[in-house]
Every structure is written in structure tokens, then in C-alpha cells.
Amino acid sequence: NAGVTQTPKFQVLKTGQSMTLQCAQDMNHNSMYWYRQDPGMGLRLIYYSASEGTTDKGEVPNGYNVSRLNKREFSLRLESAAPSQTSVYFCASRFLTGYNSPLHFGNGTRLTVT
Amino acid sequence: GQQLNQSPQSMFIQEGEDVSMNCTSSSIFNTWLWYKQDPGEGPVLLIALYKAGELTSNGRLTAQFGITRKDSFLNISASIPSDVGIYFCAGQPADRGSTLGRLYFGRGTQLTVWP
Numbered sequence: 643n644a645g646v647t648q649t650p651k652f653q654v655l656k657t658g659q660s661m662t663l664q665c666a667q668d669m670n671h672n673s674m675y676w677y678r679q680d681p682g683m684g685l686r687l688i689y690y691s692a693s694e695g696t697t698d699k700g701e702v703p704n705g706y707n708v709s710r711l712n713k714r715e716f717s718l719r720l721e722s723a724a725p726s727q728t729s730v731y732f733c734a735s736r737f738l739t740g741y742n743s744p745l746h747f748g749n750g751t752r753l754t755v756t
Numbered sequence: 757g758q759q760l761n762q763s764p765q766s767m768f769i770q771e772g773e774d775v776s777m778n779c780t781s782s783s784i785f786n787t788w789l790w791y792k793q794d795p796g797e798g799p800v801l802l803i804a805l806y807k808a809g810e811l812t813s814n815g816r817l818t819a820q821f822g823i824t825r826k827d828s829f830l831n832i833s834a835s836i837p838s839d840v841g842i843y844f845c846a847g848q849p850a851d852r853g854s855t856l857g858r859l860y861f862g863r864g865t866q867l868t869v870w871p
Binding site: 687732744747 | 762791799800862864
């Protein structure tokens with residue numbers, strides 16, 4: 643049982659390049675999330691999808707787009723990467739949007755934008 | 757937006773010592789979660805709390821859901837070197853109308869354990 647799988651694990655981009663971060667979960671979870679983690683800032687929510695077919699902005703959505711491709715997959719796209727988007731990106735999922743359902747995280751994608 | 761204040765920001769302790777960290781919110785939460793993140797990995801759930809006043813243990817870890825529903829603490833007893841990492845609190849606001857599906861995270865407590 644793989645849980646939450648993110649690809650790639652590492653990526654280096656030049657300013658202005660685009661890329662898509664992939665996330666898939668095999669736990670039949672309804673809700674999926676994208677966070678970024680920067681030193682001293684904790685985990686900040688970029689976008690989330692409470693259920694298949696819906697997406698909503700989090701705290702820091704600017705410069706990103708998302709697609710909930712199906713129940714398993716939730717991708718994050720950077721259309722024109724900027725150095726400020728250098729960060730570690732985590733995908734997470736949970737079974738229900740109800741209160742008694744913790745998040746399960748992937749192992750992250752480490753992105754550097756030069 | 758929602759604010760979670762987690763303290764302390766970092767701790768340097770000797771092996772065998774007990775550790776305590778806490779998290780407070782500006783509004784009422786109906787879920788508190790504690791995660792640990794090892795270097796190079798994603799956060800892993802340690803303890804989940806769903807009821808005000810609830811006290812839950814997981815080995816040497818104990819966490820409590822504050823009775824005001826605005827705070828939670830995590831204690832680690834008899835620390836060992838593998839306890840090193842970043843500990844995050846997270847919470848689900850009770851007002852789910854505006855924040856359905858969202859969890860809010862503290863900024864983390866970096867724990868260093870000296871042998």
C-alpha cells in the first residue's frame with residue numbers, strides 16, 4: 643500500500659519554465675491538498691480539492707493551478723516558475739472532509755527555481 | 757485567516773529529558789492533530805484528538821485537547837536521539853462552513869536531542 647505518491651522527488655527549473663507536480667493516492671480518499679513548506683513558515687496550503695470535481699484556493703494560490711484529474715490524482719502546475727516558488731511541495735489526502743479524518747502526506751517534491 | 761501559534765519554535769535538550777510543546781488558536785477547533793517530520797520526508801501523524809479534554813498517549817508521547825477547544829499540548833517523555841525532527845500541530849476549525857476540508861498548521865517546533 644503506497645499511500646500518497648509524489649513525482650518527481652527533485653526538480654530544478656529556470657525562471658519562466660513550466661512544470662506539473664504529480665500526486666496520486668491509493669487510499670480511496672475524497673479530499674486532496676497541496677502545501678508548500680519554507681523554513682520558518684511551516685506548511686502553507688496552496689490549493690485543495692474537498693472532493694472529486696471541486697478545487698479551492700488555499701492561503702498562497704498565486705502562481706499555481708491545480709487539476710483534480712480523478713479521485714486518485716491531484717496535480718499542481720507552475721505555468722511560469724519564479725525563484726520565490728523554490729520550496730518543498732507536499733501533497734496530502736484525507737478520507738473525509740469531516741472532522742475526524744487526519745491528513746496523510748507524501749514525501750515531498752523539492753523544487754529549485756534559478 | 758486562521759492562526760495557530762505553536763511554541764516553542766525550537767528546543768535543545770539532553771537525551772532522557774522530557775519535552776513539552778503547545779499550540780493555541782484564536783478560535784474554537786474540533787480536531788487537533790500532532791505530526792512529526794523527519795529530514796527529507798513528509799509529516800507523519802503521531803496523535804489525533806477529537807474531543808475537548810481528551811488525553812491520548814502513543815508510547816512515550818502524550819497529547820491533550822484543551823477544554824477551551826482553543827489549545828493542545830504534546831509531551832514527550834524520556835527523549836531519545838530518534839525523537840529529533842520537526843513537530844507540527846494542526847487543527848480543524850469548528851466553523852466548517854467557511855473552511856470545509858481545511859486543516860491549519862502551526863509553524864513547527866524543531867527538536868534537537870543531544871546524546
